[in-house]
Amino acid sequence: MKKVAILAVAISSLTVLSCKKCHDCHYDENGTEVEIGELCGEELENAEANGWALQDTVVTVHCEEH
Amino acid sequence: MRLFLIFLFVILGFSAMGQSYKGVVIGNDPLKTPIPFAKIELIDLGKILITDSLGRFVLDEVSAGHLHAHVSANGFDEAHVDIHLDAKAKIEIILFSAHHELDKVLVSNDGRLQRESISNVETHSFSSLNQIATPTLADALENINGVTQSSTGAGISKPVIRGFSGSRVLTYVNSLRIQNQQWGADHGLAVTSLGIGSVEVIKGPASLMYGADAIGGVLYFVDEAYAMKNTIQGSVRTSFNTANMMTSNQGGIKWSRDKLKINAFISYDNAADYTLASGSQLLNSRYKQQAAKISIGYNFKKSVTNFRYNYYSGRIGLPGHTHDSIVDLTSFITETQNRKDNVPAQVISNHFFNLEHKIFLEKHEFLIALGSTNNKLKEHEEKFFFPDININLNNTLGHVKWKYKMHEKFILTLGTQNMLQFNTNDPIAPEVLVQDARTLDIGTYLLLDFQKGKWRIKTGGRFDRRMIEVADQSTFSFNGINYAAGFSRLGKNADIRMNISSGFRAPTSSELLSDGVHHGSNRYELGNINLSTEKSVQLDASYALHLSDLELIVNPFMNFLSDFIYINPTDSIIDNRQVFEYNQVSNAIMYGSDFGIHYHPHIAHWLHLESSFSTIFAEDQNKNPLALIPQTSINSQIRMNFKMKKKFKIKNISLQHIYYFKQNRIASFELGTNAFSLLNVSLNGTLGDQEKMKFSIGARNLLNTEYINHLSNLKPLGIPDIGINGFITIEYSFNRKKIEK
Numbered sequence: 001m002k003k004v005a006i007l008a009v010a011i012s013s014l015t016v017l018s019c020k021k022c023h024d025c026h027y028d029e030n031g032t033e034v035e036i037g038e039l040c041g042e043e044l045e046n047a048e049a050n051g052w053a054l055q056d057t058v059v060t061v062h063c064e065e066h
Numbered sequence: 067m068r069l070f071l072i073f074l075f076v077i078l079g080f081s082a083m084g085q086s087y088k089g090v091v092i093g094n095d096p097l098k099t100p101i102p103f104a105k106i107e108l109i110d111l112g113k114i115l116i117t118d119s120l121g122r123f124v125l126d127e128v129s130a131g132h133l134h135a136h137v138s139a140n141g142f143d144e145a146h147v148d149i150h151l152d153a154k155a156k157i158e159i160i161l162f163s164a165h166h167e168l169d170k171v172l173v174s175n176d177g178r179l180q181r182e183s184i185s186n187v188e189t190h191s192f193s194s195l196n197q198i199a200t201p202t203l204a205d206a207l208e209n210i211n212g213v214t215q216s217s218t219g220a221g222i223s224k225p226v227i228r229g230f231s232g233s234r235v236l237t238y239v240n241s242l243r244i245q246n247q248q249w250g251a252d253h254g255l256a257v258t259s260l261g262i263g264s265v266e267v268i269k270g271p272a273s274l275m276y277g278a279d280a281i282g283g284v285l286y287f288v289d290e291a292y293a294m295k296n297t298i299q300g301s302v303r304t305s306f307n308t309a310n311m312m313t314s315n316q317g318g319i320k321w322s323r324d325k326l327k328i329n330a331f332i333s334y335d336n337a338a339d340y341t342l343a344s345g346s347q348l349l350n351s352r353y354k355q356q357a358a359k360i361s362i363g364y365n366f367k368k369s370v371t372n373f374r375y376n377y378y379s380g381r382i383g384l385p386g387h388t389h390d391s392i393v394d395l396t397s398f399i400t401e402t403q404n405r406k407d408n409v410p411a412q413v414i415s416n417h418f419f420n421l422e423h424k425i426f427l428e429k430h431e432f433l434i435a436l437g438s439t440n441n442k443l444k445e446h447e448e449k450f451f452f453p454d455i456n457i458n459l460n461n462t463l464g465h466v467k468w469k470y471k472m473h474e475k476f477i478l479t480l481g482t483q484n485m486l487q488f489n490t491n492d493p494i495a496p497e498v499l500v501q502d503a504r505t506l507d508i509g510t511y512l513l514l515d516f517q518k519g520k521w522r523i524k525t526g527g528r529f530d531r532r533m534i535e536v537a538d539q540s541t542f543s544f545n546g547i548n549y550a551a552g553f554s555r556l557g558k559n560a561d562i563r564m565n566i567s568s569g570f571r572a573p574t575s576s577e578l579l580s581d582g583v584h585h586g587s588n589r590y591e592l593g594n595i596n597l598s599t600e601k602s603v604q605l606d607a608s609y610a611l612h613l614s615d616l617e618l619i620v621n622p623f624m625n626f627l628s629d630f631i632y633i634n635p636t637d638s639i640i641d642n643r644q645v646f647e648y649n650q651v652s653n654a655i656m657y658g659s660d661f662g663i664h665y666h667p668h669i670a671h672w673l674h675l676e677s678s679f680s681t682i683f684a685e686d687q688n689k690n691p692l693a694l695i696p697q698t699s700i701n702s703q704i705r706m707n708f709k710m711k712k713k714f715k716i717k718n719i720s721l722q723h724i725y726y727f728k729q730n731r732i733a734s735f736e737l738g739t740n741a742f743s744l745l746n747v748s749l750n751g752t753l754g755d756q757e758k759m760k761f762s763i764g765a766r767n768l769l770n771t772e773y774i775n776h777l778s779n780l781k782p783l784g785i786p787d788i789g790i791n792g793f794i795t796i797e798y799s800f801n802r803k804k805i806e807k
Contacts, residue, residue, distance in 0.1 A: 021407060021450060048449040063450065064409045065400075066349065066388070 023063040027052055036061060086126040089149075089157030091117050091137060101161060104139035107291060110424060110431075111370050112327065112363050114294045125157070128367065132471065133426070137161060162558075185272050185550065185567050186608050186621065191264045197705065197720050198748040199762050199793050201307050201314075201337075203259040207285070211621075211660040211678040212269050214696040216777035218588070220310055220340045220788060221353030221382040222254040222412070226777060228269050228623070229656055229682045229695045230282020233574050236272075238286040240374060242420040242437040243276075245461045245487065247500070249574040251779055252584065256416055256441065258378065260316055260357045261331040263290035269660075270604040270625060271569025273548040274528045277483055277509040281569035281602050289361055289374065292327035293320035294803075301799035305762075309791035310351070311403060312337035327363040332356075338405035339383075343772035343789035346399040348385050350408050355380030369425040376418040384410040384445075386588045386783050393642065395784050413444040413453070431469040433481075438462050445497075455499055456492035461485060479513040479526075489575075497582065500575045502537035524565075525551040532572050544599050546570035561610040566603065573597040577631055577648045583641050588779055590640040591633070594648040600629045615666050622659040630654040630686070634693050635735040635782075644735075644782050651686040656695075658682035672709075677702040683731065693733035697726040697741075697776045715752045720764075722746040729776045737781060742773035748793075762795040 022040035025047065026033040039047055044063065051058035091104040100121025107114050108125075110133055117123045128151065138144045142161035149157055190210060200206040204215040204223035216231055217223040227235050233249040239257055246256035268284040276284055293299045299320040306313055316333035336354040339347040359376045387410050388397035422435040439461040444453035467481035485507040491498050513526035530546040552565025580593035608621040631650050638645035662678040678701045684692040703722045710716060728741040748764030770790040774781050 023450065045451045048451050062389075062448065064350075064387070064448065065404065065406070 023065070025052075025061045025063040027059040027061050029059070033062075039063065086124055087128070087151050087153070087157055089123050089125065089159065091121045091123070091139065091159045091161060093142065094160050094162045098160075101139045101142065104137060104142075104159075104161065106159070107136040109134045109136060110426065111365060112292050112372065113365065114291055116294065125151070128365075128426070132431070135159075185268045185270060185552070185565055185604075186563050186606055188267045188269070189264060190267075192259060192262050195265070196259075197703070197718075197750075198722055198746045198764055198766070199305065199795050200766075201310075201312060201791070201793070202255075203257065203262070204255050206259065207265065207267075209701065210265075210267055211662055211701070212680045212682075213267060214699075214777060215775075216251060216694070216779065217775065217787075218252045218254075218779040219348060219351035219353075219383065219385045220337060221351065221380075222252050222384075222779075224248070224251075224254050225285060226696055227267065227283035227285070228625070228658070229684055229692075233279055234282030234571060236276050236280045236284045238276075238284065239376060239418060240287070240289055240372070240420060241422050241433070241435040241465065242374070242418055242439065243461075243463055243485070244418065245439055245459055246414075246416065246441040247443055247457060247459060249576045250499070250584065251589070252384070252412070253443065254382070256378065257287060257376070258333065258335075258355065258357045260333045261290050261318060261329065261359050261361075262287050264288045270606055270623060271548075271567045271602050272550075273530070273546065273569040274511055274513070274526050274550040274567060277485075277528070278507055278530050278532050278544070278546055279571045281571045281600065289359075290318075290320075290329065292329055292361070292363055293322040293801075295322055295324065296803065297322050298802045299800065301797055303795065303797040305793060305795035307337070307791055307793045308341075309788050310337040310340035311405070325365045327361075327365075329361040330359070332358045336405060338403045339385075339400065340788045341403070341790075342399065342786050343767075343770045344399075344786075345789075346401055347403045348785060349398055349400040350383040350387060350410070351385040352405045352408065353380060353382040354405070355382075368427065369423060371423045372421070374418075374420040376416070378414070378416040380412075380414050381407060382412045382414065383408055384412065386780050386785060393783075398783060398785055407450065409446045409448060409450060411446050413446065415442045416440065429471040433465065433467040433469075435465040436463070437465075444495075453492075453495055454497045456495035457500065458488075458490045458492070460488045460490075462487075475516055475518050477515040477517075479511075479515070481511050481513075483507070483509045483511075499580070499582075499584070501579060503575060504535045506533045507531070520555050520557055521553065522556070523551075523553045525549075530570070534572075534575070536575070542572070544570075544572040546599070546601075559612055561612070562608070564605075564607045566605050568601065568603045570599055570601045571631075572599050573631055573648075580648070583643055588643060588783060589633075589646040590638075590643045592645060592647045594650070597631055597648065597650050598629050600627065600631050600650070602627045602630075615668055617662075617664040619662040620659065621661075623657065625656040627654040627656065628652065630692075632692055632694075634733055637735050653687040654685065654692060656682060656684040656692075672707045674705040674707070675703075676705070685731075691731040691733055693736045694777060695729070695731065697729040697739060699727065700725045713754055715757070717750045717752060719749050720747065726773075726775070739774065739776040739781070742771055744771060744773070745769050758799055760795075760797045760799070762793070764793055766791045766793070 022038050025036045025039045047061045052061045091101045092098040102119045102121055104117045115123045133149045135147050135149055137159055145161055195206040195209045202223055204225055207213050207225050208215055212228050214226045215223045216226055224231055237244040244256045247253045266286040272280040272284050302317040304315045314335045318331040321328045334356045338352050340351045341347050357378045361374045363372045390397040417440045420437045425432040441459040443457045445455035447454040463485050465483045470478045472478050487505040489503045491502055509530040511528035516523045528548045532544045534542040548568045550567035554563040578593050578595050580591040584591050602625055604625040606623045611618040629650055633646045634649050636645045636647050658681045660680045665675045681698040682695055684695045701724045705718055705720045707718045708716050723745050725743040729739040732738050745768040746766045747768055750762045753759035767790050772786045774786050
């Protein structure tokens with residue numbers, strides 16, 4: 001019984017801890033969506049906080065599903 | 067603090083003396099036949115007793131006084147009795163034999179609130195509301211006549227009582243008032259069905275007992291009872307809904323010794339985008355939520371203490387969001403059902419604490435209830451990591467009540483309810499829906515109860531003061547004087563009730579100061595700083611007939627409102643959303659009636675036919691209809707009960723038909739709603755000799771009707787409600803008596 005409990009806790013912990021948030025992101029350019037690709041974790045957080053840097057400008061990223 | 071501790075020691079000191087009282091439950095036949103294994107639930111103490119094979123029971127470790135009990139036994143009518151504990155006399159409870167099993171399914175007026183409330187109170191067990199399994203608590207509440215819901219997709223729904231919702235409806239969980247920014251149309255009910263045993267509903271103003279804001283009604287959720295003495299009970303339940311691929315899992319355990327009782331529950335729900343009648347999915351209607359609760363009760367000899375903690379956290383998708391320049395239904399739907407986190411979304415967490423202590427003396431009864439609630443609401447509009455709205459609402463509540471039996475026929479109740487609330491916005495969040503503010507409510511009430519024979523007369527008055535200090539140093543204060551009076555005559559076959567009650571509500575800061583898009587309700591909302599306190603007076607009458615095979619109820623009401631605040635759609639569009647503006651009319655009136663019938667024919671004891679009808683009319687002094695009034699509806703149900711002796715038993719099959727009438731009494735710029743009907747079906751059964759395994763299988767919206775409820779916040783976008791939704795629920799429960807010491 002104890003083994004089952006330990007196993008259950010281990011599996012559920014791994015399931016929760018290994019869940020990394022990734023989303024497909026894009027930015028808008030002249031009315032069209034330009035795909036950036038999948039951003040995860042800190043990279044996604046930085047892109048949302050500071051925008052996505054292009055060569056000469058920084059654009060706002062959109063990562064919601066639609 | 068020292069004074070408070072001394073006070074606590076004094077009240078706990080009442081536990082010095084207690085004794086045992088013997089009693090018997092008997093039938094009403096000439097031989098006074100004892101009733102074995104009758105169940106006696108002592109509501110005030112949270113205790114359950116079962117009589118022995120000779121109908122006897124022993125009530126130990128309580129002091130003299132009065133207790134209220136709910137008594138039930140197979141083949142007998144349920145009874146609510148006031149037990150007078152007297153060491154010199156044996157308790158005798160008489161039950162009337164039932165001609166056959168006709169439960170009071172339409173209305174039971176004998177819950178916790180009715181004994182102290184002048185208004186009409188309906189009590190429903192959660193299981194009776196959930197005969198056909200419902201995915202959310204608000205869906206279950208819709209089975210109460212006069213109660214509907216406003217919703218934003220599947221994840222956000224809030225109850226509407228006789229056309230009132232939001233800050234006009236108070237929610238209580240046990241004795242704790244719940245606050246969760248309920249003024250917002252998209253801020254759903256703050257509790258789930260986890261561990262809820264029953265719900266009591268007051269339809270109409272109830273400010274006398276509940277203070278400011280209780281202008282539209284009160285929802286009072288009561289936790290499941292503790293297990294019987296020296297018993298462990300447990301259950302695990304899993305369910306699945308096909309329309310949104312929702313999995314719902316919950317478990318609970320109840321443990322009870324001589325004096326100490328503990329209930330604990332935990333649940334997790336995860337829903338993907340829901341499927342419309344067309345077969346497409348509504349994008350971002352997904353949600354996931356987890357809840358836990360624990361109750362710890364301890365019975366002293368003259369008092370009982372309960373501590374309760376409720377936790378909830380959820381991430382609720384907000385559908386109806388698009389960047390399309392040309393917006394139509396296709397902007398909001400998807401062909402790929404998904405449950406991954408998305409934006410816009412609400413992220414909510416709630417912590418509710420409640421400590422109550424009740425003392426029972428010969429002629430006195432005291433209640434001291436202290437509570438604290440914390441609601442954190444984040445609204446992510448475009449970003450996953452950075453909420454646009456981040457509000458923290460802290461609420462501290464206190465309630466002291468003294469009940470004194472002055473005379474055999476007179477009871478006096480005196481109480482004070484106070485609330486201190488802090489609303490704080492995260493300064494980093496770019497949007498502020500409601501300004502930082504501190505609100506203090508102070509209320510005192512007096513209630514007189516006179517009872518003679520079948521007649522009961524109640525009257526009372528209350529004074530309230532609300533003070534609001536806003537962060538910009540502006541202050542508001544509102545006073546309210548409320549009253550209520552009523553009488554009832556409770557006969558064996560017929561009950562008559564009539565009452566008049568008043569209520570008041572100060573405008574919320576959102577009604578005063580809103581100016582922006584409210585994503586959850588899909589509106590651009592404009593506040594109005596000229597709003598004043600709204601008041602209401604309701605006349606309510608009810609007649610209920612309880613015969614052996616027929617139950618009937620008629621409950622007309624008329625609610626006179628002054629300075630009524632309402633939100634009205636306009637013809638303006640800002641940020642691609644229709645503008646809704648807060649307005650106030652000098653006078654308005656809401657009137658209507660609830661009807662219910664329950665027939666259980668002699669020739670077919672296995673058959674139950676129930677039907678209820680509810681209608682509301684609402685108009686201002688110029689006879690203009692008020693906005694967002696629920697559709698008239700007829701809710702009919704056929705239930706066939708079976709008595710099988712096999713291991714696999716079908717207990718009942720239920721078929722429900724709900725017809726919603728066309729709503730064409732609409733305000734300017736409000737959209738009307740076409741009539742529609744929904745068909746629901748379920749089959750409930752058990753497995754095994756001891757019926758430890760229960761199952762339920764069925765479907766809601768069986769005909770896959772495409773419809774939009776009049777109170778759906780997605781209605782202006784033309785987004786339909788959920789399509790056909792099959793469900794299956796499996797529950798395993800156990801009950802182990804005689805805990806080893």
